[in-house]
Amino acid sequence: xxDDVQEPVFDFPDGYxxxxxxxxVEDYLHIRRVTGxxxxxxxxxxxxxxxxxxxxxxxxxxxxxxxxxxxxxxGLWYFMVDGAILPDHQGVGIGRFMxxxxxxxxxxxxxxxxxxxxxxxxxxxVEKTGLQKLEPPEFGMYAWRPITGPGEPAFxxxxxxxxxxxxxxxxxxxxxxxxxxxxxxxxxxxxxxKDPAFAEQSLAATEFAVQxxxxxxxxxxxxxxxxxxxxxxxxxxxxAEEHQSTGVGMFILKSIVHHFYDVAAPGAYMLAFTTAVxxxxxxxxxxxxxDEVPFYAWQPVSKNGGTQP
Numbered sequence: 539x540x541d542d543v544q545e546p547v548f549d550f551p552d553g554y555x556x557x558x559x560x561x562x563v564e565d566y567l568h569i570r571r572v573t574g575x576x577x578x579x580x581x582x583x584x585x586x587x588x589x590x591x592x593x594x595x596x597x598x599x600x601x602x603x604x605x606x607x608x609x610x611x612x613g614l615w616y617f618m619v620d621g622a623i624l625p626d627h628q629g630v631g632i633g634r635f636m637x638x639x640x641x642x643x644x645x646x647x648x649x650x651x652x653x654x655x656x657x658x659x660x661x662x663x664v665e666k667t668g669l670q671k672l673e674p675p676e677f678g679m680y681a682w683r684p685i686t687g688p689g690e691p692a693f694x695x696x697x698x699x700x701x702x703x704x705x706x707x708x709x710x711x712x713x714x715x716x717x718x719x720x721x722x723x724x725x726x727x728x729x730x731x732k733d734p735a736f737a738e739q740s741l742a743a744t745e746f747a748v749q750x751x752x753x754x755x756x757x758x759x760x761x762x763x764x765x766x767x768x769x770x771x772x773x774x775x776x777x778a779e780e781h782q783s784t785g786v787g788m789f790i791l792k793s794i795v796h797h798f799y800d801v802a803a804p805g806a807y808m809l810a811f812t813t814a815v816x817x818x819x820x821x822x823x824x825x826x827x828x829d830e831v832p833f834y835a836w837q838p839v840s841k842n843g844g845t846q847p
Contacts, residue, residue, distance in 0.1 A: 582803030586767025613740030791821035
């Protein structure tokens, strides 16, 4: 918990009300259409919204006019998604309040070592809410499952499942390792310390994972977190140093991206935040547009008296 992040005050004209729950599927889809955002499959929206971790909704005269929500694994990763406001209610501070409150709630409730990520095309606005801009060399990348209309060709997965040519000493498992193995691999590749209890809770929420072992030892992994409807995120991608440039990482990434396209509903997005941009390109990911800027917040974590991400 961070004491320096203050709870925002809801101070708006009569008629406005804040509700700390996600809007209905009908209101969600309606506001997206009115604001010119991409359409979503109604069934996928129902599934995705039902897996919301925390949300803020603003009503005016009891009608929903704006919303924003967070999905998470409850341990290490939180993602702010689906922020939208009806045009007639923009410019009065609703958006800033909603994002600021979700950042405040994250800092009040998320475990030490957790990260919250967001993407916005209004970075000057977001920087006033407590989120920090994700600076190069780390960039945002995405994959998108298009919506096909009547009479259009059926969707075909653009990323073929990769051939496993890693060698006899390598074994591929489509599951996460236990928390001890995960934390040991993190430490070996120089990533920050995580609390074992929260790591175990986080890993249990994995939607899909690829793990590679070499002579019985886990040397590479990557996983997806999602709301199983609208949003998917690649997290915790890592390969032990002595097995990098062997094809292990690319096999894992292509397996992950293929899986997304294979199971995601029309209109779903998958995001990743990475320093290995060219690696992501070869694995089937695309660059976020220049006007969509990644942001983050994190909960400080202490180990042996020190604070580290």
